[in-house]
Amino acid sequence: MLSVKQISKHFGDKIVLEDISLEIAEGEFVSLIGPSGSGKTTLFNLIGGLLMPDGGEIWKNEDNITNTTGHISYMPQHASLFPWRTILQNVLIGQELQGRKEEGLAKEMLQKAGLGEVIHSYPHELSGGMKQRASFIRALLSPQSFLCLDEPFSALDEFTRLDMQKWLLHIWEDNQQSILFITHSIDEALFLSDKIVVLSAGPAKVKRVFEVPFARPRDEQILLSEEFLKWKRMVLEEVQR
Amino acid sequence: MRQIFTKGWRPLAAILLFIVIWQVATRVFTIEEWLLPAPTDILSEAQHTWEEFLFHFVATVKLTIGGFIIGISVGLAVAILLHMLPRVRETFYPFLILSQNIPIIVLAPLLVIWFGFGSLPKLIIITLSCFFPIAVSALGGFQQTSRELVHYMKMMGATKRQLFWKLEFPHALPSIFSGLKISATYSVMAAVISEWLGAQEGIGVFMTLATSSFRTSRVFVAIIVVMVLSLTFFGLIVLLEKLVLKWNKKGGTV
Ligand SMILES: Nc1ncnc2c1ncn2[C@@H]1O[C@H](COP(=O)(O)OP(=O)(O)OP(=O)(O)O)[C@@H](O)[C@H]1O
Ligand SMILES: [Mg+2]
Numbered sequence: 001m002l003s004v005k006q007i008s009k010h011f012g013d014k015i016v017l018e019d020i021s022l023e024i025a026e027g028e029f030v031s032l033i034g035p036s037g038s039g040k041t042t043l044f045n046l047i048g049g050l051l052m053p054d055g056g057e058i059w060k061n062e063d064n065i066t067n068t069t070g071h072i073s074y075m076p077q078h079a080s081l082f083p084w085r086t087i088l089q090n091v092l093i094g095q096e097l098q099g100r101k102e103e104g105l106a107k108e109m110l111q112k113a114g115l116g117e118v119i120h121s122y123p124h125e126l127s128g129g130m131k132q133r134a135s136f137i138r139a140l141l142s143p144q145s146f147l148c149l150d151e152p153f154s155a156l157d158e159f160t161r162l163d164m165q166k167w168l169l170h171i172w173e174d175n176q177q178s179i180l181f182i183t184h185s186i187d188e189a190l191f192l193s194d195k196i197v198v199l200s201a202g203p204a205k206v207k208r209v210f211e212v213p214f215a216r217p218r219d220e221q222i223l224l225s226e227e228f229l230k231w232k233r234m235v236l237e238e239v240q241r
Numbered sequence: 242m243r244q245i246f247t248k249g250w251r252p253l254a255a256i257l258l259f260i261v262i263w264q265v266a267t268r269v270f271t272i273e274e275w276l277l278p279a280p281t282d283i284l285s286e287a288q289h290t291w292e293e294f295l296f297h298f299v300a301t302v303k304l305t306i307g308g309f310i311i312g313i314s315v316g317l318a319v320a321i322l323l324h325m326l327p328r329v330r331e332t333f334y335p336f337l338i339l340s341q342n343i344p345i346i347v348l349a350p351l352l353v354i355w356f357g358f359g360s361l362p363k364l365i366i367i368t369l370s371c372f373f374p375i376a377v378s379a380l381g382g383f384q385q386t387s388r389e390l391v392h393y394m395k396m397m398g399a400t401k402r403q404l405f406w407k408l409e410f411p412h413a414l415p416s417i418f419s420g421l422k423i424s425a426t427y428s429v430m431a432a433v434i435s436e437w438l439g440a441q442e443g444i445g446v447f448m449t450l451a452t453s454s455f456r457t458s459r460v461f462v463a464i465i466v467v468m469v470l471s472l473t474f475f476g477l478i479v480l481l482e483k484l485v486l487k488w489n490k491k492g493g494t495v
Contacts (some may be wrong), residue, residue, distance in 0.1 A: 076393055080389045085488075212411055
Protein backbone atom coordinates (compact mmCIF):
# COMPACT_ATOMS: atom_id res chain seq x y z
CA MET A 1 0.00 0.00 0.00
CA LEU A 2 1.17 3.50 -0.82
CA SER A 3 0.09 6.37 1.41
CA VAL A 4 0.53 10.05 0.71
CA LYS A 5 0.09 11.82 4.04
CA GLN A 6 -0.74 15.52 4.20
CA ILE A 7 1.74 16.55 1.55
CA SER A 8 2.26 20.21 0.76
CA LYS A 9 4.68 21.84 -1.63
CA HIS A 10 5.41 25.34 -2.89
CA PHE A 11 7.62 26.81 -5.61
CA GLY A 12 8.79 30.33 -4.88
CA ASP A 13 5.84 32.09 -3.31
CA LYS A 14 3.31 29.90 -5.10
CA ILE A 15 1.71 27.11 -3.10
CA VAL A 16 1.09 24.24 -5.50
CA LEU A 17 -0.03 21.39 -3.24
CA GLU A 18 -1.78 21.78 0.08
CA ASP A 19 -2.49 18.99 2.50
CA ILE A 20 -2.86 16.21 -0.07
CA SER A 21 -3.65 12.75 1.33
CA LEU A 22 -4.19 9.65 -0.80
CA GLU A 23 -4.10 5.90 -0.39
CA ILE A 24 -3.53 3.33 -3.08
CA ALA A 25 -4.13 -0.24 -1.94
CA GLU A 26 -2.29 -3.28 -3.29
CA GLY A 27 -3.55 -4.01 -6.81
CA GLU A 28 -5.71 -0.90 -6.95
CA PHE A 29 -6.06 1.35 -9.99
CA VAL A 30 -6.45 5.00 -8.95
CA SER A 31 -6.91 7.93 -11.34
CA LEU A 32 -6.00 11.49 -10.57
CA ILE A 33 -7.85 14.23 -12.43
CA GLY A 34 -7.55 17.96 -12.04
CA PRO A 35 -7.10 21.15 -14.04
CA SER A 36 -3.94 21.72 -16.06
CA GLY A 37 -1.21 23.21 -13.91
CA SER A 38 -2.84 22.08 -10.68
CA GLY A 39 0.21 20.11 -9.57
CA LYS A 40 -0.39 16.50 -10.60
CA THR A 41 3.06 16.02 -12.09
CA THR A 42 4.53 17.73 -9.04
CA LEU A 43 2.78 15.15 -6.86
CA PHE A 44 4.38 12.40 -8.98
CA ASN A 45 7.81 13.94 -8.57
CA LEU A 46 7.23 13.95 -4.82
CA ILE A 47 6.14 10.32 -4.78
CA GLY A 48 9.11 9.43 -7.02
CA GLY A 49 11.37 11.08 -4.46
CA LEU A 50 12.79 13.77 -6.72
CA LEU A 51 11.41 16.57 -4.57
CA MET A 52 11.32 17.17 -0.85
CA PRO A 53 7.84 18.12 0.38
CA ASP A 54 7.44 21.17 2.64
CA GLY A 55 5.30 19.10 4.92
CA GLY A 56 3.88 15.58 5.06
CA GLU A 57 5.27 12.15 4.35
CA ILE A 58 5.02 9.37 1.79
CA TRP A 59 4.94 5.78 2.97
CA LYS A 60 5.14 2.50 1.09
CA ASN A 61 3.86 -0.25 3.38
CA GLU A 62 6.04 0.11 6.49
CA ASP A 63 8.72 2.32 4.93
CA ASN A 64 8.92 6.06 4.90
CA ILE A 65 10.04 6.78 1.33
CA THR A 66 9.79 10.58 1.45
CA ASN A 67 12.46 12.09 -0.83
CA THR A 68 14.09 8.74 -1.64
CA THR A 69 14.11 7.40 -5.19
CA GLY A 70 13.80 3.93 -6.67
CA HIS A 71 10.56 2.82 -5.02
CA ILE A 72 8.19 3.33 -7.91
CA SER A 73 8.04 2.55 -11.58
CA TYR A 74 7.20 5.39 -13.92
CA MET A 75 5.67 5.92 -17.34
CA PRO A 76 5.95 9.46 -18.70
CA GLN A 77 3.61 11.30 -21.07
CA HIS A 78 5.94 10.83 -24.02
CA ALA A 79 7.27 7.32 -24.49
CA SER A 80 10.84 8.43 -23.65
CA LEU A 81 12.42 5.34 -25.11
CA PHE A 82 16.19 5.36 -25.58
CA PRO A 83 16.83 5.76 -29.31
CA TRP A 84 20.05 3.70 -29.27
CA ARG A 85 18.43 0.70 -27.59
CA THR A 86 16.28 -1.87 -29.32
CA ILE A 87 12.76 -2.34 -27.98
CA LEU A 88 13.84 -5.39 -25.99
CA GLN A 89 16.80 -3.53 -24.48
CA ASN A 90 14.53 -0.58 -23.77
CA VAL A 91 11.95 -2.50 -21.76
CA LEU A 92 14.74 -4.08 -19.71
CA ILE A 93 16.23 -0.79 -18.52
CA GLY A 94 14.19 -0.61 -15.33
CA GLN A 95 15.43 -4.06 -14.31
CA GLU A 96 18.97 -3.16 -15.30
CA LEU A 97 18.95 -0.26 -12.86
CA GLN A 98 18.00 -2.59 -10.03
CA GLY A 99 20.43 -5.25 -11.12
CA ARG A 100 18.59 -8.27 -12.51
CA LYS A 101 17.35 -8.98 -16.02
CA GLU A 102 14.62 -11.37 -17.05
CA GLU A 103 14.89 -11.43 -20.81
CA GLY A 104 12.56 -14.37 -21.21
CA LEU A 105 9.74 -12.65 -19.37
CA ALA A 106 10.34 -9.45 -21.33
CA LYS A 107 10.08 -11.27 -24.65
CA GLU A 108 6.92 -13.00 -23.52
CA MET A 109 5.28 -9.74 -22.46
CA LEU A 110 6.29 -7.96 -25.66
CA GLN A 111 4.81 -10.87 -27.57
CA LYS A 112 1.53 -10.49 -25.68
CA ALA A 113 1.58 -6.75 -26.33
CA GLY A 114 1.74 -7.40 -30.06
CA LEU A 115 5.32 -6.19 -30.25
CA GLY A 116 6.83 -9.62 -30.92
CA GLU A 117 7.84 -8.64 -34.43
CA VAL A 118 9.74 -5.53 -33.42
CA ILE A 119 11.72 -6.57 -30.35
CA HIS A 120 14.97 -5.96 -32.22
CA SER A 121 13.86 -2.73 -33.90
CA TYR A 122 14.79 0.75 -32.76
CA PRO A 123 12.14 3.11 -31.39
CA HIS A 124 12.14 5.40 -34.43
CA GLU A 125 10.88 2.48 -36.49
CA LEU A 126 7.68 2.20 -34.40
CA SER A 127 4.36 4.06 -34.47
CA GLY A 128 3.30 6.28 -31.57
CA GLY A 129 0.93 3.67 -30.16
CA MET A 130 3.57 0.95 -30.33
CA LYS A 131 6.09 3.13 -28.54
CA GLN A 132 3.58 3.84 -25.81
CA ARG A 133 2.91 0.13 -25.43
CA ALA A 134 6.64 -0.55 -25.16
CA SER A 135 6.89 2.20 -22.57
CA PHE A 136 4.10 0.61 -20.52
CA ILE A 137 5.71 -2.84 -20.74
CA ARG A 138 8.93 -1.22 -19.53
CA ALA A 139 7.09 0.18 -16.51
CA LEU A 140 5.43 -3.18 -15.81
CA LEU A 141 8.70 -5.10 -16.05
CA SER A 142 10.51 -2.86 -13.61
CA PRO A 143 10.85 -4.63 -10.28
CA GLN A 144 8.93 -1.96 -8.36
CA SER A 145 5.33 -3.10 -7.90
CA PHE A 146 3.91 0.41 -7.85
CA LEU A 147 3.30 2.22 -11.15
CA CYS A 148 2.91 5.96 -11.74
CA LEU A 149 1.52 6.84 -15.19
CA ASP A 150 1.53 10.50 -16.18
CA GLU A 151 -1.04 11.06 -18.96
CA PRO A 152 0.38 8.18 -20.95
CA PHE A 153 -2.11 8.36 -23.81
CA SER A 154 -2.65 12.09 -24.18
CA ALA A 155 -0.33 12.32 -27.18
CA LEU A 156 -2.28 9.69 -29.12
CA ASP A 157 -5.23 10.10 -31.48
CA GLU A 158 -8.75 9.14 -30.37
CA PHE A 159 -8.84 5.67 -31.99
CA THR A 160 -5.41 4.56 -30.87
CA ARG A 161 -6.31 5.87 -27.46
CA LEU A 162 -9.34 3.61 -27.00
CA ASP A 163 -7.34 0.66 -28.28
CA MET A 164 -4.61 1.44 -25.81
CA GLN A 165 -7.05 1.76 -22.93
CA LYS A 166 -8.58 -1.63 -23.68
CA TRP A 167 -5.13 -3.10 -24.09
CA LEU A 168 -3.93 -1.61 -20.83
CA LEU A 169 -6.95 -2.96 -18.95
CA HIS A 170 -6.37 -6.38 -20.42
CA ILE A 171 -2.67 -6.47 -19.49
CA TRP A 172 -3.26 -4.94 -16.08
CA GLU A 173 -6.04 -7.36 -15.18
CA ASP A 174 -3.47 -10.14 -15.70
CA ASN A 175 -0.78 -8.49 -13.60
CA GLN A 176 -2.72 -6.61 -10.93
CA GLN A 177 -0.09 -4.09 -9.98
CA SER A 178 -1.01 -0.91 -8.15
CA ILE A 179 -1.35 2.05 -10.49
CA LEU A 180 -1.65 5.78 -9.96
CA PHE A 181 -2.81 7.28 -13.24
CA ILE A 182 -2.95 10.95 -14.23
CA THR A 183 -5.44 11.83 -16.94
CA HIS A 184 -7.47 14.73 -18.28
CA SER A 185 -10.21 12.50 -19.60
CA ILE A 186 -13.13 11.59 -17.35
CA ASP A 187 -14.09 8.76 -19.73
CA GLU A 188 -10.65 7.30 -19.44
CA ALA A 189 -10.65 7.57 -15.65
CA LEU A 190 -14.09 5.93 -15.31
CA PHE A 191 -13.30 3.19 -17.78
CA LEU A 192 -10.00 2.20 -16.20
CA SER A 193 -10.00 2.86 -12.49
CA ASP A 194 -11.31 1.62 -9.15
CA LYS A 195 -11.07 5.04 -7.61
CA ILE A 196 -11.01 8.59 -9.00
CA VAL A 197 -9.40 11.41 -7.05
CA VAL A 198 -10.50 14.87 -8.16
CA LEU A 199 -8.07 17.69 -7.42
CA SER A 200 -8.86 21.39 -7.24
CA ALA A 201 -6.46 24.03 -8.51
CA GLY A 202 -4.36 26.78 -6.95
CA PRO A 203 -3.38 25.29 -4.51
CA ALA A 204 -4.37 21.71 -5.26
CA LYS A 205 -6.45 19.95 -2.63
CA VAL A 206 -8.32 16.67 -2.79
CA LYS A 207 -11.86 17.74 -3.70
CA ARG A 208 -13.52 14.41 -3.71
CA VAL A 209 -12.84 10.70 -4.15
CA PHE A 210 -15.19 8.54 -6.22
CA GLU A 211 -15.36 4.77 -5.91
CA VAL A 212 -16.08 3.49 -9.41
CA PRO A 213 -18.70 0.71 -9.23
CA PHE A 214 -18.21 -1.08 -12.57
CA ALA A 215 -17.40 -4.77 -12.33
CA ARG A 216 -14.22 -6.23 -13.78
CA PRO A 217 -13.24 -7.45 -16.30
CA ARG A 218 -14.66 -4.43 -18.13
CA ASP A 219 -15.28 -4.14 -21.83
CA GLU A 220 -15.95 -1.13 -24.00
CA GLN A 221 -19.73 -1.70 -23.99
CA ILE A 222 -19.97 0.07 -20.65
CA LEU A 223 -18.77 3.29 -22.28
CA LEU A 224 -22.25 3.63 -23.83
CA SER A 225 -24.35 2.55 -20.83
CA GLU A 226 -26.76 4.82 -18.92
CA GLU A 227 -24.89 4.10 -15.73
CA PHE A 228 -21.62 5.28 -17.26
CA LEU A 229 -23.15 8.55 -18.47
CA LYS A 230 -24.66 9.16 -15.05
CA TRP A 231 -21.25 8.76 -13.41
CA LYS A 232 -19.61 10.89 -16.04
CA ARG A 233 -22.05 13.71 -15.28
CA MET A 234 -21.38 13.39 -11.57
CA VAL A 235 -17.61 13.54 -11.93
CA LEU A 236 -17.84 16.39 -14.42
CA GLU A 237 -19.96 18.43 -12.04
CA GLU A 238 -17.44 17.85 -9.29
CA VAL A 239 -14.54 18.89 -11.56
CA GLN A 240 -16.29 22.08 -12.66
CA ARG A 241 -17.66 23.04 -9.29
CA MET B 242 29.50 2.00 -52.21
CA ARG B 243 27.46 3.18 -55.14
CA GLN B 244 26.49 6.21 -53.09
CA ILE B 245 30.15 7.13 -52.65
CA PHE B 246 30.56 6.86 -56.40
CA THR B 247 27.54 8.99 -57.33
CA LYS B 248 28.36 11.62 -54.75
CA GLY B 249 32.13 11.42 -55.15
CA TRP B 250 32.51 12.02 -58.86
CA ARG B 251 32.25 15.82 -58.65
CA PRO B 252 35.17 16.42 -56.28
CA LEU B 253 37.13 13.74 -58.13
CA ALA B 254 36.55 15.46 -61.45
CA ALA B 255 37.53 18.80 -59.89
CA ILE B 256 40.80 17.35 -58.59
CA LEU B 257 41.59 15.79 -61.95
CA LEU B 258 40.90 19.05 -63.73
CA PHE B 259 43.12 20.88 -61.25
CA ILE B 260 45.97 18.43 -61.85
CA VAL B 261 45.66 18.75 -65.61
CA ILE B 262 45.75 22.57 -65.44
CA TRP B 263 48.74 22.38 -63.11
CA GLN B 264 50.60 20.05 -65.48
CA VAL B 265 49.86 22.16 -68.53
CA ALA B 266 50.75 25.41 -66.76
CA THR B 267 54.18 24.20 -65.62
CA ARG B 268 54.96 23.09 -69.15
CA VAL B 269 53.57 26.16 -70.95
CA PHE B 270 55.30 28.69 -68.66
CA THR B 271 58.37 26.45 -68.30
CA ILE B 272 58.45 26.73 -64.51
CA GLU B 273 61.62 25.36 -62.88
CA GLU B 274 61.17 22.12 -60.97
CA TRP B 275 62.65 23.53 -57.73
CA LEU B 276 60.03 26.32 -57.84
CA LEU B 277 56.95 24.30 -58.68
CA PRO B 278 57.26 20.72 -59.90
CA ALA B 279 54.74 19.33 -62.35
CA PRO B 280 52.50 16.48 -61.19
CA THR B 281 54.50 14.07 -63.35
CA ASP B 282 57.73 15.20 -61.65
CA ILE B 283 56.17 14.53 -58.27
CA LEU B 284 55.05 11.11 -59.43
CA SER B 285 58.49 10.08 -60.63
CA GLU B 286 60.05 11.47 -57.44
CA ALA B 287 57.63 9.36 -55.45
CA GLN B 288 58.69 6.27 -57.38
CA HIS B 289 62.33 7.05 -56.64
CA THR B 290 62.07 7.77 -52.94
CA TRP B 291 59.32 5.55 -51.71
CA GLU B 292 61.64 3.04 -50.05
CA GLU B 293 63.40 5.74 -48.05
CA PHE B 294 60.10 7.50 -47.45
CA LEU B 295 58.34 4.43 -46.07
CA PHE B 296 60.56 4.50 -42.98
CA HIS B 297 59.56 8.10 -42.25
CA PHE B 298 55.94 7.37 -43.05
CA VAL B 299 55.71 4.51 -40.56
CA ALA B 300 57.26 6.66 -37.84
CA THR B 301 54.70 9.42 -38.39
CA VAL B 302 51.76 7.03 -38.47
CA LYS B 303 52.89 5.52 -35.16
CA LEU B 304 53.36 8.93 -33.60
CA THR B 305 49.98 10.11 -34.87
CA ILE B 306 48.09 7.11 -33.54
CA GLY B 307 49.84 7.28 -30.18
CA GLY B 308 49.20 11.01 -29.81
CA PHE B 309 45.62 10.68 -31.03
CA ILE B 310 44.80 7.98 -28.49
CA ILE B 311 46.33 9.95 -25.64
CA GLY B 312 44.62 13.10 -26.91
CA ILE B 313 41.13 11.64 -27.03
CA SER B 314 41.59 9.96 -23.65
CA VAL B 315 42.59 13.26 -22.10
CA GLY B 316 39.75 15.03 -23.94
CA LEU B 317 37.13 12.55 -22.73
CA ALA B 318 38.49 12.56 -19.20
CA VAL B 319 38.39 16.36 -19.08
CA ALA B 320 34.83 16.39 -20.45
CA ILE B 321 33.59 13.81 -17.93
CA LEU B 322 35.28 15.61 -15.06
CA LEU B 323 33.87 19.01 -16.02
CA HIS B 324 30.43 17.49 -16.57
CA MET B 325 30.33 15.71 -13.22
CA LEU B 326 31.60 18.67 -11.22
CA PRO B 327 29.74 21.86 -12.18
CA ARG B 328 31.89 24.02 -9.88
CA VAL B 329 35.05 22.77 -11.53
CA ARG B 330 33.45 23.40 -14.91
CA GLU B 331 32.67 27.01 -14.13
CA THR B 332 36.21 27.54 -12.87
CA PHE B 333 38.20 25.76 -15.57
CA TYR B 334 36.18 26.09 -18.77
CA PRO B 335 37.91 29.39 -19.66
CA PHE B 336 41.29 27.69 -19.26
CA LEU B 337 40.18 25.04 -21.70
CA ILE B 338 39.65 27.73 -24.31
CA LEU B 339 42.86 29.55 -23.37
CA SER B 340 44.80 26.33 -23.94
CA GLN B 341 43.92 26.71 -27.61
CA ASN B 342 45.36 30.21 -27.81
CA ILE B 343 48.92 29.06 -27.17
CA PRO B 344 50.64 29.14 -30.54
CA ILE B 345 52.08 25.68 -30.99
CA ILE B 346 54.97 26.98 -33.09
CA VAL B 347 56.15 28.96 -30.07
CA LEU B 348 55.38 26.29 -27.53
CA ALA B 349 57.13 23.48 -29.39
CA PRO B 350 60.77 24.64 -28.92
CA LEU B 351 60.02 25.29 -25.26
CA LEU B 352 58.73 21.77 -24.84
CA VAL B 353 61.94 20.46 -26.38
CA ILE B 354 63.96 22.53 -23.89
CA TRP B 355 61.90 21.15 -21.01
CA PHE B 356 61.53 17.53 -22.06
CA GLY B 357 64.36 16.88 -24.50
CA PHE B 358 64.20 15.32 -27.95
CA GLY B 359 62.32 12.18 -26.96
CA SER B 360 58.74 11.44 -27.95
CA LEU B 361 57.24 13.16 -24.90
CA PRO B 362 57.23 16.75 -26.27
CA LYS B 363 55.79 15.46 -29.56
CA LEU B 364 53.01 13.59 -27.81
CA ILE B 365 52.24 16.70 -25.76
CA ILE B 366 51.88 18.77 -28.91
CA ILE B 367 49.54 16.28 -30.54
CA THR B 368 47.53 15.90 -27.35
CA LEU B 369 47.23 19.64 -27.00
CA SER B 370 45.85 20.01 -30.49
CA CYS B 371 43.40 17.13 -30.44
CA PHE B 372 42.00 16.97 -26.92
CA PHE B 373 40.09 20.21 -27.33
CA PRO B 374 37.61 19.26 -30.08
CA ILE B 375 36.79 16.06 -28.18
CA ALA B 376 36.44 17.76 -24.82
CA VAL B 377 34.16 20.51 -26.14
CA SER B 378 31.96 18.25 -28.24
CA ALA B 379 31.65 15.58 -25.54
CA LEU B 380 30.81 18.15 -22.89
CA GLY B 381 28.22 19.68 -25.21
CA GLY B 382 26.76 16.23 -25.82
CA PHE B 383 26.54 15.42 -22.10
CA GLN B 384 24.89 18.73 -21.31
CA GLN B 385 22.29 18.42 -24.04
CA THR B 386 20.90 15.11 -22.86
CA SER B 387 17.14 15.04 -23.30
CA ARG B 388 15.47 16.39 -20.13
CA GLU B 389 12.65 13.89 -20.50
CA LEU B 390 15.00 10.93 -20.46
CA VAL B 391 16.91 12.32 -17.49
CA HIS B 392 13.60 12.76 -15.64
CA TYR B 393 12.64 9.19 -16.45
CA MET B 394 15.95 7.83 -15.20
CA LYS B 395 15.74 9.81 -11.97
CA MET B 396 12.15 8.77 -11.33
CA MET B 397 13.25 5.16 -11.76
CA GLY B 398 15.90 5.64 -9.11
CA ALA B 399 19.03 5.63 -11.30
CA THR B 400 22.28 6.46 -9.52
CA LYS B 401 24.57 9.19 -10.87
CA ARG B 402 26.80 6.52 -12.33
CA GLN B 403 23.92 4.73 -14.08
CA LEU B 404 22.60 8.05 -15.34
CA PHE B 405 25.96 8.75 -16.94
CA TRP B 406 26.80 5.39 -18.47
CA LYS B 407 23.31 4.35 -19.50
CA LEU B 408 22.04 7.72 -20.66
CA GLU B 409 24.38 10.68 -20.92
CA PHE B 410 27.32 8.88 -22.50
CA PRO B 411 25.43 7.03 -25.25
CA HIS B 412 23.38 10.18 -25.83
CA ALA B 413 26.58 12.16 -26.42
CA LEU B 414 28.12 9.64 -28.83
CA PRO B 415 27.05 11.44 -32.02
CA SER B 416 28.68 14.67 -30.82
CA ILE B 417 31.72 12.81 -29.58
CA PHE B 418 32.13 11.40 -33.07
CA SER B 419 32.01 14.88 -34.62
CA GLY B 420 34.82 15.83 -32.25
CA LEU B 421 36.74 12.68 -33.14
CA LYS B 422 36.64 13.54 -36.82
CA ILE B 423 38.13 16.97 -36.22
CA SER B 424 40.75 15.59 -33.84
CA ALA B 425 41.74 12.85 -36.26
CA THR B 426 42.65 15.37 -38.94
CA TYR B 427 44.37 17.69 -36.45
CA SER B 428 46.47 14.86 -35.07
CA VAL B 429 48.19 14.21 -38.42
CA MET B 430 49.09 17.88 -38.85
CA ALA B 431 50.27 18.13 -35.26
CA ALA B 432 52.46 15.05 -35.66
CA VAL B 433 54.19 16.50 -38.72
CA ILE B 434 54.72 19.87 -37.03
CA SER B 435 56.11 18.20 -33.93
CA GLU B 436 58.65 16.39 -36.07
CA TRP B 437 59.96 19.65 -37.50
CA LEU B 438 61.65 20.46 -34.25
CA GLY B 439 64.24 17.84 -33.98
CA ALA B 440 63.48 14.24 -34.68
CA GLN B 441 65.40 11.43 -36.34
CA GLU B 442 62.51 10.14 -38.38
CA GLY B 443 59.08 11.06 -39.67
CA ILE B 444 57.44 12.87 -42.58
CA GLY B 445 58.23 16.18 -40.85
CA VAL B 446 61.95 15.36 -40.89
CA PHE B 447 61.74 14.25 -44.49
CA MET B 448 60.06 17.55 -45.34
CA THR B 449 62.64 19.76 -43.60
CA LEU B 450 65.49 17.89 -45.26
CA ALA B 451 63.85 18.22 -48.67
CA THR B 452 63.07 21.92 -48.23
CA SER B 453 66.57 22.85 -47.12
CA SER B 454 68.07 21.12 -50.17
CA PHE B 455 65.50 22.67 -52.57
CA ARG B 456 64.14 19.27 -53.58
CA THR B 457 60.68 20.65 -54.03
CA SER B 458 59.26 17.52 -55.64
CA ARG B 459 60.03 15.66 -52.44
CA VAL B 460 58.23 18.27 -50.39
CA PHE B 461 55.19 17.79 -52.56
CA VAL B 462 55.36 14.03 -52.19
CA ALA B 463 55.29 14.56 -48.42
CA ILE B 464 52.44 17.06 -48.61
CA ILE B 465 50.31 14.72 -50.67
CA VAL B 466 50.99 11.79 -48.36
CA VAL B 467 50.04 13.92 -45.33
CA MET B 468 46.77 14.84 -47.01
CA VAL B 469 46.00 11.23 -47.89
CA LEU B 470 46.87 10.19 -44.35
CA SER B 471 44.50 12.79 -42.90
CA LEU B 472 41.73 11.66 -45.20
CA THR B 473 42.31 8.02 -44.28
CA PHE B 474 42.12 8.79 -40.58
CA PHE B 475 38.96 10.75 -41.13
CA GLY B 476 37.50 7.91 -43.18
CA LEU B 477 38.27 5.36 -40.49
CA ILE B 478 36.45 7.44 -37.89
CA VAL B 479 33.46 7.81 -40.22
CA LEU B 480 33.44 4.04 -40.70
CA LEU B 481 33.59 3.44 -36.95
CA GLU B 482 30.79 5.95 -36.48
CA LYS B 483 28.62 4.07 -38.97
CA LEU B 484 29.24 0.84 -37.05
CA VAL B 485 28.65 2.26 -33.57
CA LEU B 486 25.73 4.54 -34.36
CA LYS B 487 23.63 2.12 -36.37
CA TRP B 488 20.53 3.35 -34.54
CA ASN B 489 21.22 6.90 -35.63
CA LYS B 490 20.63 6.24 -39.34
CA LYS B 491 17.69 8.58 -39.57
CA GLY B 492 18.84 10.78 -36.74
CA GLY B 493 15.60 9.77 -35.04
CA THR B 494 15.11 10.85 -31.45
CA VAL B 495 12.15 9.73 -29.45
N1 LIG C 1 10.44 22.99 -10.74
C1 LIG C 1 9.49 23.94 -10.67
N2 LIG C 1 9.80 25.20 -10.33
C2 LIG C 1 8.85 26.15 -10.26
N3 LIG C 1 7.56 25.94 -10.52
C3 LIG C 1 7.15 24.71 -10.85
C4 LIG C 1 8.11 23.64 -10.96
N4 LIG C 1 7.44 22.51 -11.32
C5 LIG C 1 6.14 22.87 -11.44
N5 LIG C 1 5.97 24.17 -11.15
C6 LIG C 1 4.67 24.89 -11.14
O1 LIG C 1 3.77 24.13 -10.39
C7 LIG C 1 2.48 24.13 -10.99
C8 LIG C 1 2.00 22.71 -11.16
O2 LIG C 1 2.72 22.10 -12.21
P1 LIG C 1 2.49 20.58 -12.65
O3 LIG C 1 3.39 20.28 -13.76
O4 LIG C 1 2.59 19.72 -11.45
O5 LIG C 1 0.98 20.64 -13.15
P2 LIG C 1 0.10 19.47 -13.78
O6 LIG C 1 -1.10 19.32 -12.93
O7 LIG C 1 0.90 18.26 -14.02
O8 LIG C 1 -0.32 20.12 -15.15
P3 LIG C 1 -0.66 19.40 -16.55
O9 LIG C 1 -1.99 18.76 -16.38
O10 LIG C 1 -0.70 20.52 -17.52
O11 LIG C 1 0.44 18.43 -16.82
C9 LIG C 1 2.60 24.91 -12.26
O12 LIG C 1 2.06 26.19 -12.05
C10 LIG C 1 4.08 24.99 -12.54
O13 LIG C 1 4.38 26.22 -13.12
MG1 LIG D 1 1.58 17.21 -15.80
